[in-house]
Amino acid sequence: MEVRVANVRKEFERFPALHDVSLDIKSGELIALLGPSGSGKTTLLRLIAGLERPTRGNIFFGDEDASHKSIQERNVGFVFQHYALFRHMTVADNIGFGLKVRHGSSRPPAQEIRRRASELLDLVQLSGLEKRYPAQLSGGQRQRVALARAMAIEPKVLLLDEPFGALDAQVRRELRRWLREIHDATGHTTVFVTHDQEEALELADRVVVMSQGRIEQVGTADDIYDAPNSPFVYGFIGESSSLPVKVENGEIWLADRPIGLAAPPNEPSGEATLYFRPHHVELLDGCSGCIAGTVAASRRVAGTRRVELEIGGERQRVEIELPVDHPAAQKSRVAFRPGRWKLFPPA
């Protein structure tokens, strides 16, 4: 099922939580809504589910305007951060709940409901736990049951609100891989909310980066990581360094020296901020047209060495990453030029 969010605005008691958000989700896609807390990502998910109503704008399921449908009518599977399993019901009863509350002829017989529950338990790899109560399960198991329960109603769209947020790192990684497998096997259109960029980039087909009630960028992990389109995305996803620069005569200047980078054709002259990734740098020997700095600190971070440089008279600090055994790491002065970079208006 395709989902289209068109110019949606949501206010809570006059405070805007989402400003004019539009998003197209393709059928069968696995989408991550990524952002810091307060960015509106959970609000967007709840709007798609029908747990909230938009102040303005529409939400389409396929060609149908679902904006004014209730959550029951939308037929979505929703997985909550804290599972929201019914504590007084067994695992099998939890999973069967959505079928049991159906009316008339659409309700399967009790035996069929039990069979469906067992089938779904097999799918989430919890076979044989039908008679357990939620309190007797671990966090990871509970989240699996919650997912099985959401899938039992054969939803058009699967929505997950920080599904792994309450689990510890090890279980999280495991469930991440597992969710991807389930998605590939069942083909549900799936949207999940997370504030963990690693989770979003690793798991999703496309990532929606949100900040302050707006969508900053939508793209694949490669798009988002290699070509961030705003200072926010640069700062929020991965590591980034920035320097205040000047654009003059089509060239980029740091203080009074050109750094050997040509400004993009349409870039207006004047102040700007240069953003780049610490590992997207080209080390240079001499320095005619480069950024040069004194090594202020050098740290070993996993497979690389992260060097903090003090640049020029204005004592700007930037970080770059070097291979661990690179000779430049031993020197007191390092010269480099960013390989991939982008200019934004001055901060």
Added chain:
Amino acid sequence: MPDPEIKSYEPHHGSRSAAVTESRPARVALMAVAFAFLGIFLVLPLIIVFNEAFAKGIDAYTEALGNPDTRSAIRLTLLVAAISVPLNIVFGISAAWAIAKFEFKGKAFLTTLIDLPFSVSPVISGLVYVLLFGAQGLLGSWLKAHGIVILFAVPGIVLATVFVTFPFVARELIPLMQEQGNGDEEAALSLGANGWQTFWYVTLPNVKWGLLYGVLLCNARAMGEFGAVSVVSGHIRGLTNTMPLHVEILYNEYNAVGAFAVASLLAGLALVTLVLKTLLEMRYGAEIAATRGH
């Protein structure tokens, strides 16, 4: 950078350190005061009630309880409880649901209002009904014209009892429902359940022990209420006397055995309530809003 070898020394939480405990004589003295107090003000009166009730033997006791007026008082008390407790359950669940699950104007006001019967003297609540429904009252002439009798009759007693007891269930459920939040209900709705199914299959089971606890306290109060009921009942023997009122009448007539026999039933109710309450607290303490004691 802090040295990882240096461990910080934090006091152990959970176990009591020597600094906060008292010396042995002090502890003994404190406990003695507490037990002496309980003994004089609670246990002793209870013993006296049963002692007086059986002072003239078991036959006198059963005879006193067999008295027609006494039986009628017992019946009326059971009737009042049978009406006011279910009303309370309906009101308590509705009010708790509204306050815990919705945002609306006047919520704080409603919350305060629910506590009103606790803060006002029961006699005043009875008097309010007299002023409302009495012959000279606000609605008195209208009621008389339509032949409806409220005051000095069973309806008035029920109304006064409902008023005095209505905080019990609501106050148990509000903190419990607030703590549980809306998550389970949202999950049920997302799975296709309608409002009624959500309430019946999800909300109610989540609060059942808290509800039972509230009902227990509400019942004890409904059967034991004196002040408010006394004002509106009219004390008509065999008709509008509840057990607590009947105890007073018998006592004033120097019928000690009769008075204490009925009192022993009320005391027995209190003991049963206490035991059930303790059992509920022991077994389901976490599910009952323990923040609020009665």
